[in-house]
Amino acid sequence: MPCNGEPLRARKFTGSELVLATHNAGKVREIQDLLAPFGLQVTAAGDLGLPEPDETGTTFAANAKLKALASATGAGLPALADDSGLVVDALSGDPGIYSARWAGPGKDFALAMQKVEDALQAKGATNRNAHFFAALALAWPDGHVELFEGRVDGTVVWPPCGTRGFGYDPMFVPKGHTQTFGELDPSYKHSISHRADAFRKLVASCFAR
Numbered sequence: 302m303p304c305n306g307e308p309l310r311a312r313k314f315t316g317s318e319l320v321l322a323t324h325n326a327g328k329v330r331e332i333q334d335l336l337a338p339f340g341l342q343v344t345a346a347g348d349l350g351l352p353e354p355d356e357t358g359t360t361f362a363a364n365a366k367l368k369a370l371a372s373a374t375g376a377g378l379p380a381l382a383d384d385s386g387l388v389v390d391a392l393s394g395d396p397g398i399y400s401a402r403w404a405g406p407g408k409d410f411a412l413a414m415q416k417v418e419d420a421l422q423a424k425g426a427t428n429r430n431a432h433f434f435a436a437l438a439l440a441w442p443d444g445h446v447e448l449f450e451g452r453v454d455g456t457v458v459w460p461p462c463g464t465r466g467f468g469y470d471p472m473f474v475p476k477g478h479t480q481t482f483g484e485l486d487p488s489y490k491h492s493i494s495h496r497a498d499a500f501r502k503l504v505a506s507c508f509a510r
Contacts (some may be wrong), residue, residue, distance in 0.1 A: 311447050311506035314379060314439065318342045322372035322382035322440075324353050325401075327467030332383065334491055335500045339508065344376075361385060361398055361436035362448050369440035377442050385495060387469045389417060389457060391426035397434075400469065411461075414472045417461035418459045429456045430496045433473060433495040437503050447507055451498025466490060 317340075321332055324347040336343055346353075354371040358364035361384045371380035386400030396403040396417065404413040421429065432454045440446045454476045461471035463483025471483030475493060482490050491497055 312441070312445055314507045316341075316379055318344070318352075318378050320349065320372045320376045320378050320380040321345045321349075322351075322368040322380045325467075328383055331487075331491060331494075331496060332381065332500075334488070335497065346372045349376055355409075356384070356398070358384075359398070361434055362438070362450065363436035364398060365436040366440070366446050366448060369438035369446060369484070370417070370444065373440040373442050373444040375431050379439065379441050382438045383435055383496060384438075384441070384500075385433060387417070387422075387431060387457075387473065388434055389421070389429075391424060391428045391430075392420050395420070404468075410468050411436040414469055417457060417469070417472065421457070429458070431455060431457045431473065433469075435499045437499040439503060439507055447503070449499045449502040449506070451495045451500070451502065453493060453495045453498065455493070 320340050321329055321343060323329060323345065329345045333343055351372055354367055356364040358367055365382045366382035368381045368384065372380035374380065384387045388394050388397050389399050403416050404410045432452050434452045435450065437449045438446055455474050457472050458474055458481065459472065459484065462481045465484065465487055466482045471481050473482050474480065475482065
């Protein structure tokens with residue numbers, strides 16, 4: 302808190318170029334859709350030949366921050382990173398920050414979803430409550446970072462349904478709905494997702510003039 306007692310204000314984004322610190326094509330599409338109204342020149346880290354840093358953080362926020370800083374430093378431009386995953390109550394929060402790793406080196410999310418279901422069956426779990434969690438980090442080349450978090454609650458179902466979305470979307474039904482994220486229209490999913498929740502907070506703090 303500053304000495305006058307007012308809360309610290311987030312740094313405003315005033316540029317026209319932004320790097321998306323991800324090599325995940327699904328995340329690139331979803332974040333580009335969220336950024337479309339701002340008329341920015343958006344480039345994915347993979348298209349710039351930037352390497353993927355090791356995700357050594359122990360929280361979503363920590364991993365988002367290290368990815369954003371790596372891209373901002375490498376590109377010399379502000380960078381936006383997302384770290385997100387599926388958190389299943391009966392699995393003590395797994396796969397959580399290891400959501401991508403459950404898909405293996407081939408990023409096979411059909412395999413990852415099967416692992417979730419197998420783990421639930423092994424526990425004899427009847428509680429299928431889960432949530433998607435997202436942390437967004439906006440970093441500048443000078444090392445400044447703004448962090449925002451979002452979540453959407455729901456349940457995991459089996460078998461997976463739908464071919465839209467990506468990752469664990471086909472096995473996740475958001476609260477108050479009957480279709481999975483893999484079945485819902487992408488534009489509607491974008492409006493209610495964990496990533497959209499975090500993005501609204503980012504826009505209010507860093508983009509609103």
